[in-house]
Amino acid sequence: MTVQGDFKEPARCRPDLVIGREELYADARGQLAGGGSVLLHGPAGIGKSTVLRALAAENAGGARTVLRCSATESESHLPFLALADLFGLVLDRVSAGLPAAQRTALESALTGRGESSLQRDGLALRLAVLSTLRALAAEGPVLVVADDLQWLDSASAELLGFAARRLGDTPVQMLCAVRTEGQEYDRHLRACPPDTHAVRLGPFSRSQVSALLDHRGYTGLSRSTVRDIHRTSGGNPLFALELGRALAESPTRPRPGEPLPVPTSLRALVLSRLGMLSDEARRTLLVASAGARPTLALLHAAGRDQAEAETAQAAALGLLTTDPEDPALRFAHPLISAAL
Ligand SMILES: Nc1ncnc2c1ncn2[C@@H]1O[C@H](COP(=O)(O)OP(=O)(O)O)[C@@H](O)[C@H]1O
Ligand SMILES: [Mg+2]
Numbered sequence: 001m002t003v004q005g006d007f008k009e010p011a012r013c014r015p016d017l018v019i020g021r022e023e024l025y026a027d028a029r030g031q032l033a034g035g036g037s038v039l040l041h042g043p044a045g046i047g048k049s050t051v052l053r054a055l056a057a058e059n060a061g062g063a064r065t066v067l068r069c070s071a072t073e074s075e076s077h078l079p080f081l082a083l084a085d086l087f088g089l090v091l092d093r094v095s096a097g098l099p100a101a102q103r104t105a106l107e108s109a110l111t112g113r114g115e116s117s118l119q120r121d122g123l124a125l126r127l128a129v130l131s132t133l134r135a136l137a138a139e140g141p142v143l144v145v146a147d148d149l150q151w152l153d154s155a156s157a158e159l160l161g162f163a164a165r166r167l168g169d170t171p172v173q174m175l176c177a178v179r180t181e182g183q184e185y186d187r188h189l190r191a192c193p194p195d196t197h198a199v200r201l202g203p204f205s206r207s208q209v210s211a212l213l214d215h216r217g218y219t220g221l222s223r224s225t226v227r228d229i230h231r232t233s234g235g236n237p238l239f240a241l242e243l244g245r246a247l248a249e250s251p252t253r254p255r256p257g258e259p260l261p262v263p264t265s266l267r268a269l270v271l272s273r274l275g276m277l278s279d280e281a282r283r284t285l286l287v288a289s290a291g292a293r294p295t296l297a298l299l300h301a302a303g304r305d306q307a308e309a310e311t312a313q314a315a316a317l318g319l320l321t322t323d324p325e326d327p328a329l330r331f332a333h334p335l336i337s338a339a340l
Contacts, residue, residue, distance in 0.1 A: 203235025
C-alpha cells in the first residue's frame with residue numbers, strides 16, 4: 001500500500017493507544033528525526049506492529065511518499081511480492097525515467113508476467129530498485145514501513161538491501177519490525193540502511209499489563225489476578241490479553257492461589273478460540289489467510305457466500321480486527337492464521 005505524504009493524517013494522530021514504551025519512543029524518534037532508520041524486534045505478541053503503526057503515523061506527515069509492506073508467512077516464497085507491495089502504486093510515477101533495461105526487468109518482476117528472476121536480471125533489478133528509490137526521493141523524503149521482515153521474500157530482501165546500502169545521503173528512511181525470539185536480528189539488518197538502529201521490545205511491567213487489561217475492558221480484576229496474569233504472560237501484551245479473555249469467559253473465578261483457568265500455551269489459547277467458530281466460518285478464515293489483503297469482496301469471489309456473518313463472528317471472538325478506513329480483513333495476530 002502506498003500513501004502520499006500530502007494526504008496523511010495529522011502527524012501526531014495515533015491510531016492505537018500505546019501504553020508505555022516511552023524510552024523506546026524517545027530513542028526511535030531521535031533516530032528518525034536525524035534521518036536514520038529503525039528496526040524494531042522482539043517475540044510474537046510483544047507489541048512491534050503496534051509501535052510500528054504509531055511511529056509510522058507520527059512520521060508519515062514529514063514524508064512525501066510512504067511505501068508500505070507487511071509480509072505474511074504463507075507468501076514468503078513468492079519472489080518480489082514485498083517489492084510489488086512497496087512499489088505497486090508509485091511505479092507509474094517514476095518508471096518512464098528509468099533506463100529501458102531496468103524498467104523492463106522491474107516491470108516484469110513486479111507484475112509476474114515476465115521471466116524476470118534474480119539470477120537472470122540480477123544487476124538490472126538491483127539498479128532498478130536503487131533508481132526507483134532515488135527518483136522518488138528526488139520528489140521529497142521517502143519513508144519505507146515494513147512489518148514482519150522475517151517473512152519478506154528473499155528476492156525482495158536482497159534487492160532492498162542492495163539499494164539500502166547504496167542510498168548514502170538520499171532521503172529514504174526505513175521503519176521496520178521483525179519477529180525474533182533471541183538476538184538474531186542481525187541478518188534482517190541486511191535489508192536496511194547501514195545506520196539502522198535496532199531496538200528490542202521488552203516485556204510490560206505489572207502496572208502496564210494492568211493498564212492494558214483496563215483499556216481493553218477487562219476491568220475490576222483483583223490485584224492478585226493482575227499479578228498472576230503478568231507472571232503467566234511474562235509481560236507479553238498479547239498473552240496477557242489472551243489470559244484476560246480466558247478469565248472473563250470462564251464461568252468460575254479461580255480462588256486465590258489457584259492457577260488461572262487457561263490452556264498452557266498460547267497456541268492452545270488460540271485453538272480454543274478457533275474452536276468456537278462454526279466449521280464454515282473457520283473455512284472462510286482459512287480462505288482469508290491465503291491472501292495478503294483479504295477483503296469481503298475477495299471472499300465472495302472465492303465462493304464464501306456468508307463471509308459477512310462469518311467474519312463478524314470471528315471479529316466478535318477477537319480473531320479478526322477491522323479498520324473502518326481499510327476494507328482488508330486483518331487477523332488479530334499471525335499466530336491465529338498459523339493455527340487455522
Ligand atoms: N504498547 C501497547 N499499548 C497497547 N496495546 C498494546 C501495546 N503493545 C501491544 N499491544 C496489544 O498487544 C497485542 C499484540 O501486539 P502486536 O503489536 O500485534 O504484537 P507483535 O507485532 O509484536 O506480534 C495487540 O492486541 C496490541 O494491541
Ligand atoms: Mg506484528
